Amino acid sequence: MKVATIGTGYVGLVTGACLADMGNEVICVDILPEKVDLINQGKSPIYEDGLQGILKRSVGKNLKATTDLNTAIENSEISFICVGTPSDGDGRIDLQYIKSAAESLGKVLASVDNHTVVVKSTVVPGTTENVVLPILEKNSGKKAGEFGVCMNPEFLREGVAVEDFMKPDRVVIGQYDENSGKKLAELYKGFHCPILRTDLKTAEMIKYASNSFLATKVSFINEIGNICKRLGIDTYTVAEGMSLDHRISPNFLKAGLGWGGSCFPKDIKGLISHAKELGYEPKLLQSALKVNRKQPEILLEMARKKAGSFEGKRVAVLGLAFKAETDDTRESQSFPVIKQLLDEKAKVIAYDPKAEENTKAEFPDIKYAPSAEEALRDADIALILTDWEEFQNLNYSGMKNKIVIDGRNIVKNRDGIDYTGLFW
Numbered sequence: 001m002k003v004a005t006i007g008t009g010y011v012g013l014v015t016g017a018c019l020a021d022m023g024n025e026v027i028c029v030d031i032l033p034e035k036v037d038l039i040n041q042g043k044s045p046i047y048e049d050g051l052q053g054i055l056k057r058s059v060g061k062n063l064k065a066t067t068d069l070n071t072a073i074e075n076s077e078i079s080f081i082c083v084g085t086p087s088d089g090d091g092r093i094d095l096q097y098i099k100s101a102a103e104s105l106g107k108v109l110a111s112v113d114n115h116t117v118v119v120k121s122t123v124v125p126g127t128t129e130n131v132v133l134p135i136l137e138k139n140s141g142k143k144a145g146e147f148g149v150c151m152n153p154e155f156l157r158e159g160v161a162v163e164d165f166m167k168p169d170r171v172v173i174g175q176y177d178e179n180s181g182k183k184l185a186e187l188y189k190g191f192h193c194p195i196l197r198t199d200l201k202t203a204e205m206i207k208y209a210s211n212s213f214l215a216t217k218v219s220f221i222n223e224i225g226n227i228c229k230r231l232g233i234d235t236y237t238v239a240e241g242m243s244l245d246h247r248i249s250p251n252f253l254k255a256g257l258g259w260g261g262s263c264f265p266k267d268i269k270g271l272i273s274h275a276k277e278l279g280y281e282p283k284l285l286q287s288a289l290k291v292n293r294k295q296p297e298i299l300l301e302m303a304r305k306k307a308g309s310f311e312g313k314r315v316a317v318l319g320l321a322f323k324a325e326t327d328d329t330r331e332s333q334s335f336p337v338i339k340q341l342l343d344e345k346a347k348v349i350a351y352d353p354k355a356e357e358n359t360k361a362e363f364p365d366i367k368y369a370p371s372a373e374e375a376l377r378d379a380d381i382a383l384i385l386t387d388w389e390e391f392q393n394l395n396y397s398g399m400k401n402k403i404v405i406d407g408r409n410i411v412k413n414r415d416g417i418d419y420t421g422l423f424w
């Protein structure tokens, strides 16, 4: 099929590239010419496992990028809106990019027939029907039904987004009408997974409910961990025992410093804020968020107990990305830790194999080490905040005081150090 994706962030580009790899003809649209140029050279503007390979084999064949939205829509049957939906201070999502994409799309639809617009960006329930659809109708002069409208949430984890796209657990198709859903279902017909057809706002809610559930599951095990710690019980054995029950499963039951990234925090806050607007106080979701905010404080308290005041102390912070295998630092749990250390006048020496550049924007004045060993040299205390594999067996011999606080239960080599696990 002929497809356009609007926005070449990680969702838009992965969607476009994977659909091209499946044999579709894809045009990726972005307003930034430098991104478009990179893609057209077969180079990925973001790091995502497998993406570069797909771009290499598809660009120049059945995948191209452009800044020209009109031509892209005129030459496609389905377009995916994959633009960002950032959060405002209160957790409400900002729809400015969605609105402007819908406006541009609507104008082209005035002269294009047989086109289906699909919202892939994460938007609160009701947005596709009450915001996107009226903008499309107003700008095209047509009624929905004359063009198709769908909502198709993404469930792509950063770092394994290509694999998640190609082998999904499920595809959710929210449809305005039967014809719209049928058209989109055709695109996914090669997938060996359940394809669930719903109305538009149900599809939007499935996305929020899924991310909120997973975030709550992690906060749940972290809460159990905080209780276990006081009882001298190993949380990880408790989690293992729970996960043997197939109804619970081991996934997202890894206790630690908590969750970050561009999705869980934004989506749970978005759902809380939307629920409140509807007159409902979502207490469980609020608590999941509270537990998550508390984890960095708990880790710092453990560090204070071991090392005393942070003032003038050299603190090695290992791990800046919100999870391993990414350079993404958005809502990283490492950031509140660093901020507090600086407030308490510690000398912070940070290291991350991939996320140093992104951290510099937030913390330009702390020291960055080129390796974990360099960060540990002469340190009074080490805080391990991201689950990078290279932190499993570090050499602590250069440390001044070998106090190590492990926020991710990642350290295997615990010989000769004063080890404290967040839950152990």
Ligand code: UGA
Binding pocket: 122, 154, 155, 156, 157, 158, 159, 211, 214, 218, 251, 252, 253, 254, 255, 256, 257, 258, 259, 260, 261, 262, 263, 264, 322, 323, 324
């Ligand atoms: C998440 C979802 O997993 C995707 O399905 C979804 O499509 C995506 O958000 C999105 O909405 O776009 P992602 O943000 O890439 O994907 O990260 P995850 O791998 O889900 O991890 C989220 C956070 O939870 C990380 O900070 C991770 O360290 C933490 N986590 C995860 C734990 O602390 N314990 C666990 O057991 C699992």
